[in-house]
Amino acid sequence: MNSIAYILLITFAGAGITFIVHHLIKPLRDIIAITVAASGLYFVIQSLTEKTKIVFGIADFNIIWGNTPYSNLFAVLIAVLGFLTILYARDFMAEKERLGYFYMNLLFVIGGMYGIVYSQDLISLFFFWEVMTWSSFLLVIYCCKEAQPIGLKYFVFSAIGAYSLLIAIVMIYAQTGNLELSNILQNFGNISEVNQIVIAVLLLTGFGVKSAIMPLHVWAPDSYSISPSPFTALFSGALSKMGIFGIGMVLFKFASHSGYFSYVKIILAWLGGITALLATFYAIFQTDAKKLLAYSSIGQLGYIIIGLAVGTPLSIAAALFLVILHGAFKAMLFMSVGAVYFRTGTTDMNSVTGLIRKMPLSFVTMLFGIITVSGVPPLGGFAAKWMLYESLIQSKHYFLVIVVFAASTAAFLYLYKLIFSLFLGQEEVEWSHVKEVPLLMLIPMLILSAFVLVAGIFPGLVLDPISHAMQYLGNYGFKYETSVLFNEWGNKINMQTVINVIGAVFLIAGLFVTFKGLKKTRYVTTKDIHTSGEIPEENENLTYAVDFYKPFERAIAPALKASIDKIYTAIGNNLEQAFDFLRYVYTGNGQTYAMYVVLFLSLLILFAELIFGIKL
Amino acid sequence: MREKETTLYFGPQHPGITGNMMVKLKVAGDTIVKAETHVGYLHRAFEKLMEQRTWMQSFPIVCRICVPEPDPNEENLARAVEEIEGREVPERAKYIRVMVLELSRLAAYFLWMGGQAGTAGLYTVPQWSVGDRDYILDLFEELTGGRIYHMYIWAGGVRRDLPGGFPDKVLRTMDYIESRLPEYDKLMFENAIFQKRAKGIGVIDKDKAMEWGVVGPPLRGCGIQHDVRKDEPYEVYDKLDFVVPTYEGGDIWARAMVRRKEMEQSISIIRQVIEKMPGGEYYNKVPNPLNWYVPPGETYVKTESARGEFGYYVVSDGSLKPRRIHVRGPAYVHGVSLLENILVGANISDVAMIMNSLGVCPPEIER
């Protein structure tokens, strides 16, 4: 047997064992879960060096599992994040109930994702896709009763995605008569152009749901914010990347034949741009930290989609670099917010404040996270942003680059609000009991922080596997060195110099300001501030957090109100009503869902016959 | 339990506050949800002190009630005493009083102009206008000996006659100030950004303005033409030719324009006064201040100051000392109930501008 089989076997079997052990010997449960994730990580690293393929047949279909450089990239992301989240979940979830359920589903999600990236045929892809969707749905509704409508929303959208995937798969089978990826890729150019585009669009829709492109993002903010933090880190960090994985496959493997695909790509790029901008604007006005991060996640995925859709070597590299980085920093941010939740019991940015001196390491994690997201040097985000901008400018997407830049500048707003509201500001009495989270929660955060720092200084280390993956995607090559990036015009940025200069100046200035008058410098509490000479009352709130960006809101209000906002709210309202209706349809009973799926499938088969003139 | 809204202390130690007072703002975002005026930082118990002083000793006290424009206070107390006593004032003294009052109004408007522009962030105007105001203060200094506190008007007339050549100096100063006004127009009143900042902000409801006790330029900025100088002419205002400018809108801009137009009127009044100034005594003989028994009685006198109706309710019980002098400054209403109400829903950026345009002046609230 080879590593891939081990990975899938261990993860899925581990999921079941964890569930059983939970009911038998509780303390062992965590250890088993961590061991499963760790061995998954071990075998993923093992598999990097080997190129394997498992083939076995079920019914008439060949099930093929194998790894490619492209899938390796994602597998490492899944393995690392999966391991770290389970490590993080050990303490975070310690007090919760139904942990067997939680760990089982978490491991199922991880296993499903492994399956997706290792699938070499569409049947197993779809199977693992559904495993991932179902188990993640169960995790979304894990927390409480309020999560059920949100879970439904997620499920409905996932179902839309799954059905469009299914239709596409059916169409592919109808057109090519084969479901093996390698065969399909060879024969894809032979089918009619209309069908090519229809299939591609359907596949993009299916994958787009998971990566929350703008019209399909409705589920994401709520689902991200309601699910338990360790899972959210995985959800946003790795699970959403499965959509990106698929989109990448579609854009570079399927869509490379017809000339019309350039239009699809432009539309997709602009969709990504709009997603990035609007999600950023929505993120700015959130009051819940997890919701803010959810919108931020949607926006970041917009950048990735732009990078993939633009399709120059540098932009693909930027997108894949962002995939890795987004996995890291979004996990960091969700973990850090989770740490705040762990200690304070809320993620409401209007009430939590001033935790910096109580949770310094969580603060550092969040600081690294927001610096990475904002793309400010010297951390990894800058390299990604740099490549993205350069590639957009050089591929003549002048207005798209403006949109992206506006979005990423506006991102400073919500990032500052996030770190300011939770960690900076007044240190209030009501949070005086808060202390730093346990070591096991800190380790994942700090590992990821170290990673984004290294990725910033030596982007080449991350770009090595990416360039291998790009070789697989379509022989895209681009020039880079370990810490030097080049654009297509030959201009370069030397990250090593940047970090040296910044580090040296920071050190000198820092030492100066620390040791200048060290003895006469004293710390005062945040209550001792300039309040115009007055002494604030006990119950008066000196933290400025409510409606933090009111002026900005007013500035963009006419634009938003005039066009998008109204349509969007209208759609949103209608959707809410639709979900109200759906609540009656989806009773929450698994069997009913199964029945619906069967119903839909049979309808689909009928339609398939009508439309495509084939019989399944 | 911690409140939801942020508390912002606007004053007393704040560059944007108009004097030593505090407005406690509760803000959500940068929109004000609740405003509370806190005063008392300047409370010197003048009304109590005046009960301990003779009538004449009260004159140095009343002028300190309103720092930017002390003369309406002296005028009020002087008129109140004269009214209770039935004392006549020489015609010349009346003209001199009007001149002093209008000069002080002009000085107050120049200070206001500096404050209004300064709170809007236009720092050149205060530099100019406070400098120009100093020319008026120089006139006061020559006339009364004091730059700020004059103690010049008192019961029975004024303290001293005009020095030689003074009318010419006043006219020259007025010419200079009139020549400066177009420059202020260009820099401030015609400035597009200033108009953007001022229009539609701090609106007072026209229908409610009278009931809420709005007086002076804020009232006239609502388009209501009322002025104590016209309604109940004191001294010689009924013999002078001037108009009371009004503007519609009730916002900062309307109030600013009202004041701007009144500056021209004041200059014109001063010129008329100097032209019509009669000769004769400037002072009717009064009893020895230490033995000055004012007969029992009460009166309410009012004067139009630069900020509106300045009223004194004076009660005498026939003794050497006032029984009660209760001061009604225009800021008493503007600075507390009106301000608290129109600040709700306003933006933090506009608080200082609104306060300045209402002419909130804490010493006359708490005295």
Place this chain on the structure above:
Amino acid sequence: MNKNLYNENQTIEEIKNTFHTAEIKLQRESRIIVKLRSDLIPPFLSYAKNYLAFNHLAHFSCVDWIEDNEFELVYLLYSYEKNIVVIAKTRISRDKAEFVTIKHLWRQAETYEREIHEMFGINFTGNDRLNEFILEDWDDIPPMRRDFNTIQFAKDNFYTRPGREDAQDVRETITKKSGEKIPDFAKEFSVRNLK
């Protein structure tokens, strides 16, 4: 003053017809003094505001008549239409210093009531904002009452810098010059006696 007093007389008539017990005096042109029983003040103010167009509460004052053991509350209303100030007065007992609020008629009355509450200790029922207005942490008797001795208070509470004693006493100088006597109260304040 040969002005037409038509408005004034008509207003006096109207008040007389409505409030029979009111003592009305035309003090001078555009000043009418109305003395009322204390329970008639709210209806009178409401009447004046709504029917006589006295919609501007110019002032609200209080005078401490310690000799009569009474506070005199003075409402000054002004009508922009008629150009008249009505001075409505009433007296309440000093021992039971309580009155009703009129803040439902004029919202700025709230401020006046807060001040008078603080300075005279008169309680206005219905005004729920009689908190600290001007003074802070005041625990003595309300300072504007006649029996509060500010000199004594200042002497007790504040350090007075020595050196005021040998300042030239203006009163004595005047006495020497003009031969007039120093009145009794002035002797009391004479710096010699301050110590």
Place this chain on the structure above:
Amino acid sequence: MFNDKEASKIVDIIKNFARKHSLWVVAYGTGCGAIELPPTMTSRYDAERFGIRGSATPRQADVLLITGYLSVKTLKRVIRTYEQMQEPKYVIGFGSCTINGGMYWDSYNTIKALDRYLPVDVYINGCMPRPEAVISGFIKLQQLISEGKADGAKRYRENLEWYRENQRKVIKNWRMPEYNW
């Protein structure tokens, strides 16, 4: 070239030179004297020539200008403002009423001698002092600084108990936050 003592002397001279030519006045008009500050700061008298400038918050300021009488309510705020300022800090008492109460000698609400409550470096006499007097007061302060005699902050720190006792006597409800001196 220099020995340590001389070097530190030279540093002191530079420091004092900079301090005396850069006096930032905290924007707090405590009394009616605030009316003479705009003329002092603006075009006619232009105190900025001497490096005198307003500053919005006490953290950045060097000079606390007590412009006139202090009511008890204000005194409390002034103490807080003063204690939030950074050393070296100077206090200028402005007007007669800060010296001995002036015309408010019998008022129940104003303190009569400022230096009992805050360490005053320079008093400016008059009611009210003219802008020229204000500027001359600042120049006197500059002299004191260059001679190293403007040590109000040091006095305050050393005699904190005495100042506190006086302050507490006047301010009845002492709810001031404790500072870690």
Place this chain on the structure above:
Amino acid sequence: MEINWSAVLGIVFTPVIAFLVGVTYGGLTRRITARIQNRFGPPFYQNILDIIKLYSKESNINHGVMQHLGPVFAITASVTTLFFIPVIKDSPVFTNFSFNGDLIFLLYIMVFGSLGMALGAGQTGNPNSAIGVSRGLSQLVGYEVPFVMALVAIMVQFQTTSLNDLLAVQDHFTKWIIFQSPFAFLAAILAFLGMMGYAPFDVVIAPAEIASGPPSEFGGKYLGLMLTSRSIFTFAKLVLFTDIFLGGAHDFITLIIKTFILYMIPVLTGIVFPRFRTEQSIRFFWSWPLFFGILAILVVVF
């Protein structure tokens, strides 16, 4: 290892020169403003005295480590920006690290300092600071957009993102980019007004509104470091604009003339305008500057 002495010289002297020039410009600004306002004004070295005084403050307070490091972030950004800009054209000494970075890097490193300061100001817990930061960041989004448009137009027109290449293009004054791409210059100079923070765009420190905003808790050495950083940063921005639009400078005299002329634009604008409200300021940047930016890009594309 061979030490490149001219590079060392550049590293040592560039920040010093930048500080001195920047601080003198600051003093001259106060002087010029004073002359316009009918007064004498402080001496031109007043800002140096202010900074020395702030450093010589005997006591300092901070509200925690982020406030302590806030000014350090600011000065790091200023000096780093300066190091990645060729101060003197083709000089071996004063080009520093400009070959290792490009315009996009400069765009980002320029906001690094503001964000660091924002974190420092945030930790003080002063609501005024937070309001100031919220205003500043909102305005940042306003002016960065037209600025980026101008830069994109230029980058596309000359097919480079390197400042040194742009300098090489402008070898004769007729080839200055201000003449080659006037709309980009208009957009950028309007954004520059916002960057410099003079009126009417001084919403961040608006004293009459929020008591000087973010720096309101900074005093002593922290404020001194901030002012130092601001001086250096002012110079760095001026040199950047000179390099992009005015063809850089071969010697210091040319540099000083060009930067001073450029500097007078925001200063003189600031004297005669009151302050915008924050949203008005953002909307301003999204009206004319944005229009010029679009025009600049369209001109390049077609």
